[in-house]
Amino acid sequence: MFERLKAMLVKEFIQTFRDPRMRVVLFVLPMIQTVIFGYAVNMDVRKIPTAVIDRDNSPQSRELLQVLFASGHFRQVAQLDDERQTARLLDSGRARVAVVINHGFAAQLGRGGTASMQALIDGSDSNTAGVILGYLSRLAEERNLQLLAEHAARSGIIVPPAAVRLESRAWFNPDLASPPFYVPAVIANILYIITMLLSAMAVVREKEIGTIEQVIVTPIRKYEFILGKTLPFVLIGYANVFLISLVGWLVFRVPVRGSITLLILATGLFLMSSLGTGLFLSTISQTQQQAKMSAFFIIFIAMLLSGFAFPIENMPLPVQWLTMINPVRWFMEIIRGLYLKGVGAAILWKQLAMLLLIGMAVLGTAVLRFRKTVG
Structure with a gap:
């Protein structure tokens, strides 16, 4: 089993990283996007x-x-x-x-x-x-x-002091600056885009280049094939979280105030959803173009309903219900809680539970839909 899985992992890594431009797309561009998003997405109104x-x-x-x-x-x-x-x-x-x-x-x-x-x-x-x-x-x-x-x-009139005086103090973001609010959310968005696109093209690429027939005749099992296809993208996802967090800290001075362990756990649960959705799209698509278009459609809706820029509380009630099945929403709440407030699992347990449920449902559906056959 381990030898077959190892061979599958090596194959996927070679296939993913053999093009130098792909390495730039996967690791350099997310950091550049973080800087651009951090400066461009700014709701502060000045001058x-x-x-x-x-x-x-x-x-x-x-x-x-x-x-x-x-x-x-x-x-x-x-x-x-x-x-x-x-x-x-x-x-x-x-x-x-x-x-x-x-x-x-x-x-x-x-x-x-x-x-x-x-x-x-x-x-x-x-x-x-x-x-x-x-x-x-x-x-x-x-x-x-x-x-x-x-x-x-x-x-010469003595004016009494005001009866009510407001003394306000902003917690978690004293300067009310935009980067501490938006930079953590960029992690969720970029992670969702990259991992879903990669996994959406995982199986369908085998169909297009004709190597799926070779996989069929091998003794590799279904779960070994799926693990071999998704584990490289899990590692890529964690690498991006580390790199983007580093950029957020060095460029925007936005550190992780909460538990790093909880961030790793939440990222793993989130990757279950993003990779599961991408894998499901890969099994129902016949070409990489179909998989890409389907993935972009879902990504657009998920980001729009995530609370990234528009408060979910301001959305119509049916749309708020729809956001309940959006993993980006829950991961964004977790990551903002960890970065801005430094809260732990005692506060974020609901978001973690929702990510787990959505991830199990999506990944389970993708595995059941998967067939080690052509077409």
């Missing part, structure tokens, strides 16, 4: 290109704009005279928001009235528009408190 129309041109309006741009959230790209110019800037995307201060701004403040400031926001990106609106609302609130304190000081 928003901002156009300004200051019709009042008073010390008060200039002070307000100075506070606006000193916050670091906004970056002035143009000083305009009328709103027609604003439309061109928003249409072209050169500005995401235009701040308009009309005549009489300082006069209204001087009389103790309410002075208005208008914000024209590009709403084509609803998420960014909501963040911009939040920044401006907070700025207006802080400015109101400052004006109230100044007015009270001039009038």
